[in-house]
Amino acid sequence: MNSAWKTNFTTFAAYLKLNRGYSDHTLSAYRSDLEKLPAYLDLRGWEMNPDRIERFHLDDFIQYLAELGLGPRSQARLISALKTFFGYLLDEKIIPSDPTELLKAPKLGRKIPEVLTYQEVRDLLGVIDLSYDHGLRDRALLETLYACGLRVSEATDLKLTNLYFDQGFIRVTGKGNKERIVPIGGEAIHHVEIYLEYVRKVLPVIKPEAENFVFLNRRGGSLSRISVFTAVKKYAAEAGIEKNVSPHTFRHSFATHLIEGGADLRAVQEMLGHESILTTEIYTHLDTDFLRETIMSFHPSNQR
Structure with a gap:
């Protein structure tokens, strides 16, 4: 993972903590999810900064994790983290457009919670x-x-x-x-x-x-x-x-x-x-x- 990703992850975490009040536990979970993307890009030999990411990179990434056995609920959580991250980069004018704009989370069956009478x-x-x-x-x-x-x-x-x-x-x-x-x-x-x-x-x-x-x-x-x-x-x-x-x-x-x-x-x-x-x-x-x-x-x- 190159320095551009590390820097953006650090500033993104600071943004979530200061502007949204996220806990350290939540920030750690976000970072863990997001770091999978540059790791996958390195695996494919696609060494690039966040401003060069396109929709097809993300589609391939999600498909790869699905084939590894990542369940729909975890995929949805990961996509949510990606959308928040790239939305932040767009707001900060670090990227020219948001590659996650049309990225859709997998459909999840709703889990009905246990209820007492x-x-x-x-x-x-x-x-x-x-x-x-x-x-x-x-x-x-x-x-x-x-x-x-x-x-x-x-x-x-x-x-x-x-x-x-x-x-x-x-x-x-x-x-x-x-x-x-x-x-x-x-x-x-x-x-x-x-x-x-x-x-x-x-x-x-x-x-x-x-x-x-x-x-x-x-x-x-x-x-x-x-x-x-x-x-x-x-x-x-x-x-x-x-x-x-x-x-x-x-x-x-x-x-x-x-x-x-x-x-x-x-x-x-x-x-x-x-x-x-x-x-x-x-x-x-x-x-x-x-x-x-x-x-x-x-x-x-x-x-x-």
């Missing part, structure tokens, strides 16, 4: 033993995940200064450090307030770096995502739920239950913090039984 959510929450401090904390955390549709990282990073219970909402920092306002219901507020008053407030020590986090571990530090994942698996097993349940399942269930209840899709998009409405629309594929029942019950043609 409302009763399963209540059953899972109901097995948590509230006689223990960690039980009060876990109940408050999982109620918040389900009430607000949070990612697990958003819940573990939730700040005391971002709780506005009097107004009925919380402020969440999501992907790319983007903030959004999410309503929170009375049930979740109730359990969070119990946890704050009877568990968090009486912790013997709270580490300085964790003083503003809502949910803490027993040692007064920030709660890890792994510990939340482990707890959810345990409670699901105790509740007799055989589905593959994770903290993210609460987010999927939140979205599905809202849409089944007739919520506006764009409102759900806003609460989930999805960039594209297309990401949210996956949940509309989950409620066909509900839609059928609604039509059979309420459409005038079915009232006779």
